[in-house]
Amino acid sequence: MGSPSVLGVLHPPASAEQSGARPSGTEPAAALTGEHLRGLDVHESRLRLRAAWLMIFNGMIGCFGVLWDIQWHVDVGRDSFLTPPHLTLYTASAVSGLISLWMVLWSTWRFRRGALEINERTTVQLWGFRGPLGFMVSGFGSLALVVAAPFDNYWHQLYGIDVSIWEPFHMMGMFGNTVAIFGLMVLLSSEFNRAVRRGELGARAGLTSSSVAVAGLRGDDTWRHPTQLAMAAGLLVALTATFIVAIPAAQGSKIVGHIVGVPVFVYPILLGVLLPMALALAGLIMRSPFAATSVALMMTVWRFLTMYTVPIAVEQLRLSEGMPYRPGMPYPQLLSRYLPLTLILGGIAVDWYRHWHKKRQSAREALPEEASGALMGLLATLPVVLTWYPYLNAGGSKSEGARKVLTSVPMTTVTSLLMAGLVSMVVGYLMSRLAHPLKRVLR
Amino acid sequence: MKGLKRVLKPVSSMMMAFWLVVGCSNTGLAQTTEVKPKLIGSIAGNSAPLHTETLTVSGAGIESGTITVGFYEWPLRVDQPALISVEGALPQTRTSIQLQPDAAVNALVARAMSQPDGALPDVSWHELTAIVQGRWTLQVKVRPESEASKGFTPALVSVDALAPVASLPLVVEGPPAMPRWLAWLIAASPLMMLAVFVRKLNESIEHSSSEETPWWEGVARSYGAYRAAASDSQEPSP
Numbered sequence: 001m002g003s004p005s006v007l008g009v010l011h012p013p014a015s016a017e018q019s020g021a022r023p024s025g026t027e028p029a030a031a032l033t034g035e036h037l038r039g040l041d042v043h044e045s046r047l048r049l050r051a052a053w054l055m056i057f058n059g060m061i062g063c064f065g066v067l068w069d070i071q072w073h074v075d076v077g078r079d080s081f082l083t084p085p086h087l088t089l090y091t092a093s094a095v096s097g098l099i100s101l102w103m104v105l106w107s108t109w110r111f112r113r114g115a116l117e118i119n120e121r122t123t124v125q126l127w128g129f130r131g132p133l134g135f136m137v138s139g140f141g142s143l144a145l146v147v148a149a150p151f152d153n154y155w156h157q158l159y160g161i162d163v164s165i166w167e168p169f170h171m172m173g174m175f176g177n178t179v180a181i182f183g184l185m186v187l188l189s190s191e192f193n194r195a196v197r198r199g200e201l202g203a204r205a206g207l208t209s210s211s212v213a214v215a216g217l218r219g220d221d222t223w224r225h226p227t228q229l230a231m232a233a234g235l236l237v238a239l240t241a242t243f244i245v246a247i248p249a250a251q252g253s254k255i256v257g258h259i260v261g262v263p264v265f266v267y268p269i270l271l272g273v274l275l276p277m278a279l280a281l282a283g284l285i286m287r288s289p290f291a292a293t294s295v296a297l298m299m300t301v302w303r304f305l306t307m308y309t310v311p312i313a314v315e316q317l318r319l320s321e322g323m324p325y326r327p328g329m330p331y332p333q334l335l336s337r338y339l340p341l342t343l344i345l346g347g348i349a350v351d352w353y354r355h356w357h358k359k360r361q362s363a364r365e366a367l368p369e370e371a372s373g374a375l376m377g378l379l380a381t382l383p384v385v386l387t388w389y390p391y392l393n394a395g396g397s398k399s400e401g402a403r404k405v406l407t408s409v410p411m412t413t414v415t416s417l418l419m420a421g422l423v424s425m426v427v428g429y430l431m432s433r434l435a436h437p438l439k440r441v442l443r
Numbered sequence: 444m445k446g447l448k449r450v451l452k453p454v455s456s457m458m459m460a461f462w463l464v465v466g467c468s469n470t471g472l473a474q475t476t477e478v479k480p481k482l483i484g485s486i487a488g489n490s491a492p493l494h495t496e497t498l499t500v501s502g503a504g505i506e507s508g509t510i511t512v513g514f515y516e517w518p519l520r521v522d523q524p525a526l527i528s529v530e531g532a533l534p535q536t537r538t539s540i541q542l543q544p545d546a547a548v549n550a551l552v553a554r555a556m557s558q559p560d561g562a563l564p565d566v567s568w569h570e571l572t573a574i575v576q577g578r579w580t581l582q583v584k585v586r587p588e589s590e591a592s593k594g595f596t597p598a599l600v601s602v603d604a605l606a607p608v609a610s611l612p613l614v615v616e617g618p619p620a621m622p623r624w625l626a627w628l629i630a631a632s633p634l635m636m637l638a639v640f641v642r643k644l645n646e647s648i649e650h651s652s653s654e655e656t657p658w659w660e661g662v663a664r665s666y667g668a669y670r671a672a673a674s675d676s677q678e679p680s681p
Contacts, residue, residue, distance in 0.1 A: 153522070
């Protein structure tokens with residue numbers, strides 16, 4: 001009786017009584033059966049899922065914008081801030097943010113009107129707003145990405161057009177993107193869990209307890225739920241963003257960095273951080289027995305799409321701007337050429353482990369969830385690092401050069417690989433900790 | 444197959460819409476190189492330059508002479524379009540300008556949108572923007588005007604490397620530099636917020652653990668109790 005939703009039941013606003021055929025939380029009190037209210041929940045879920053798909057689509061457009069922008073920088077160089085690649089990137093982020101903002105504002109407004117489906121058990125309250133947590137997080141991430149734009153321009157004004165990807169406001173954009181994708185995962189996880197609670201999915205797929213650490217149950221068809229495909233697509237955005245950071249880092253001038261004074265190759269360590277965030281998380285929160293492999297396969301398809309479209313976009317823009325290529329350019333498909341065919345190996349390794357873990361779990365011999373996460377992080381990273389490492393660290397073009405690097409600094413190579421393995425396990429562990437609330441969230 | 448179609452249809456529609464937008468924006472860009480520079484039309488003839496420089500031009504095919512370069516924005520500031528007039532006593536020539544970054548400045552050559560003055564035959568107008576602060580060199584190039592180049596339309600003009608050149612070193616001013624620690628503090632703000640959101644997520648989970656029944660069942664029960672209480676209170680007492 002004390003919750004706002006119940007107050008809404010008891011005092012529905014008069015204007016809402018003329019609502020149409022769609023079930024509405026503010027309909028006359030006589031309609032309030034459990035089944036009717038459940039219908040409201042279903043409708044709300046559909047709405048949120050549609051908004052999530054729009055945001056994923058914008059995420060893909062934004063990733064294309066970044067790929068286009070980096071290739072444009074390398075091949076031509078920019079002579080203004082508002083280039084079409086930048087506009088594509090920032091417009092996509094802004095639209096994503098606006099969708100989130102709209103969903104939060106609309107939820108807040110409906111809550112104040114007494115709409116039953118917006119209540120304390122389907123939304124959270126933050127700073128006076130009420131809405132699904134996923135939209136709040138994702139909206140903030142998009143906002144951070146857009147706010148980073150003028151700061152990024154300011155940094156370029158000071159230090160030049162080719163400042164490294166590691167500069168603060170590039171990283172701010174990447175952090176914002178990470179937060180936005182995290183928000184998307186919260187949203188999709190909560191929608192999956194809500195569907196389970198509504199009884200739309202099999203009982204075995206119910207809110208997973210910590211004892212059911214790894215999904216992919218035999219005979220379980222919960223992976224067919226729409227949230228699962230959306231999760232895969234969302235993680236694909238994460239993976240694209242990963243390679244946006246990782247590939248220039250591997251091919252650029254800053255191949256070798258120092259951690260506590262020890263020289264290391266940046267690329268494998270970076271992959272150790274980023275790959276578990278996509279592939280191990282896929283293995284931990286998605287229901288498909290082929291979750292990580294399917295995300296990796298989607299990435300391969302995306303690779304082929306961008307391989308052919310990004311250079312076309314660069315060439316078209318160059319012609320329309322009347323700008324010349326930089327000396328020695330175009331360097332074809334710089335970003336997409338090396339995109340992750342070997343990633344599929346990492347995906348298969350993660351899925352194979354999940355299958356093995358499931359079998360051991362039934363025999364009560366499985367590793368604890370956190371240890372599984374750490375192992376998945378390692379499995380996601382190692383095949384990619386081991387196969388790409390020599391190729392990319394040599395500049396990605398000549399195997400002879402690769403051998404030269406490997407033989408000239410063997411200690412650095414070993415240190416880097418060990419550190420990458422360690423880092424990937426730590427990140428995998430953190431992902432398992434993150435997966436725990438994601439399997440339960442309902443708001 | 445049906446499910447695949449259901450996914451592919453909206454995605455392909457959205458991709459088509461995206462490419463349409465990209466295509467249109469590219470066409471638009473192609474047109475922007477042909478339009479009249481916006482500053483030239485608004486300032487030219489209405490005000491005096493804020494700063495002028497006199498340069499000497501000499502070279503093959505050109506009579507030696509001086510030209511006056513007028514700056515309608517002075518000092519030049521980063522990312523601010525600058526209107527520049529070039530006035531010279533060099534008949535039958537065509538003038539173009541560009542800003543060449545010094546070796547320490549990481550930027551491309553800034554090309555100018557150029558346009559001859561409609562009324563004065565020895566005056567031309569140029570608009571350019573430097574996007575990085577630091578030392579640049581303004582290069583004014585003059586070449587004999589051929590029949591083909593007469594009455595040229597405003598466009599982004601690449602300066603002919605063989606033309607006689609007059610150079611003017613100048614400094615493009617930028618905003619004050621932010622300390623690196625402050626830049627990193629701002630840049631890390633999304634991560635700080637991430638901590639807030641993760642805490643909120645965990646709080647939300649803690650609350651969920653005590654919610655065994657779906658929300659709608661609770662609401663329906665409350666409503667049932669309310670109805671029952673309301674009907675009891677409306678029954679006439681015997």
